[in-house]
Amino acid sequence: NAGVTQTPKFQVLKTGQSMTLQCAQDMNHEYMSWYRQDPGMGLRLIHYSVGAGITDQGEVPNGYNVSRSTTEDFPLRLLSAAPSQTSVYFCASSYSYTSGGTYEQYFGPGTRLTVT
Amino acid sequence: SQQGEEDPQALSIQEGENATMNCSYKTSINNLQWYRQNSGRGLVHLILIRSNEREKHSGRLRVTLDTSKKSSSLLITASRAADTASYFCATDSMDSNYQLIWGAGTKLIIKP
Numbered sequence: 001n002a003g004v005t006q007t008p009k010f011q012v013l014k015t016g017q018s019m020t021l022q023c024a025q026d027m028n029h030e031y032m033s034w035y036r037q038d039p040g041m042g043l044r045l046i047h048y049s050v051g052a053g054i055t056d057q058g059e060v061p062n063g064y065n066v067s068r069s070t071t072e073d074f075p076l077r078l079l080s081a082a083p084s085q086t087s088v089y090f091c092a093s094s095y096s097y098t099s100g101g102t103y104e105q106y107f108g109p110g111t112r113l114t115v116t
Numbered sequence: 117s118q119q120g121e122e123d124p125q126a127l128s129i130q131e132g133e134n135a136t137m138n139c140s141y142k143t144s145i146n147n148l149q150w151y152r153q154n155s156g157r158g159l160v161h162l163i164l165i166r167s168n169e170r171e172k173h174s175g176r177l178r179v180t181l182d183t184s185k186k187s188s189s190l191l192i193t194a195s196r197a198a199d200t201a202s203y204f205c206a207t208d209s210m211d212s213n214y215q216l217i218w219g220a221g222t223k224l225i226i227k228p
Contacts, residue, residue, distance in 0.1 A: 004158075033215075035218075040220060041220055042204060042206075042217075042218030042219050042220045042221060043159075043204070043206075043216075043218040044218070045215055045216070048215065058215060090158060090159070092159075097208065097214040100146060100147075100166075101145075101146030101147040101166070101208045101209075101214060102146070102147055102149070102164075102208040102214055102215075102216055103164070104149070104161040104164060105149075105151075105159070105161060105216065106161070107158035107159045107160070108158055109157060109158045110156075110157070110158055
C-alpha cells in the first residue's frame with residue numbers, strides 16, 4: 001500500500017494564481033482531511049470529508065475549496081493565492097469517526113507552498 | 117483555536133535519558149492522540165488513549181491521561197538519537213464535532 005500520497009512536494013505561486021493540491025489514499029478510508037501547518041503552531045483544519053460527496057469546513061476554510069468525488073481522492077483548490085497561504089499542507093485519512101471519537105490518522109508527506 | 121498545549125516547547129536531553137512531554141487541554145474530550153513529526157516529514161501516529169483510560173504503553177512509550185486535570189503526558193524511556201522530532205498531542209470532542217484539535221508541539225532533541 002502506498003498509504004497517503006500528496007503532489008506536488010513543493011510549489012511556488014504568484015499572488016492571485018490558482019492551483020490544486022492533490023491527495024490520494026489507497027486504504028479505503030472514509031474520512032479525509034486537509035491541514036495547514038505554520039511555524040510555532042499546531043495543525044489547523046481547513047476542510048474535511050466523511051465520505052464521497054460529503055465535505056465540510058474546518059477551522060480555516062477561507063480561500064480554499066474541496067470536493068470528494070471518489071473515496072480515494074480529496075483535492076484542495078486554492079482559488080486566488082495570497083501570501084498568507086504560504087504554509088505546509090498536509091492531507092490525512094482515517095476510518096470515519098463515531099460518537100466514540102476519532103481514529104488513528106494517516107498523513108501524507110506534505111506540500112510546501114510559497115506564495116510571492 | 118488550539119485545544120491542546122504542549123509543555124515544554126523544547127526539550128534537549130542526553131541519549132539514554134527519559135523524556136517527558138505534557139499536554140493540557142480545555143474541554144472534555146473523547147480521545148487524545150500523540151503524534152511524532154520528523155523534520156520536513158508528515159506526522160506519524162504514536163498512541164491513542166480514550167477518555168476512560170488512564171495509561172497506555174507502546175514499546176518505550178508510556179502515555180497517561182488525567183481527565184480531572186485535563187492533561188496528558190508522554191514518556192519516552194531510554195531515548196535514542198532517532199527520537200529527535202517534534203511531538204504533538206491532538207484531542208477530539210463533541211464540542212469540536214469530533215474533529216482533531218492540535219497543540220503547537222514539543223521539539224525534542226536527543227544529544228548523542
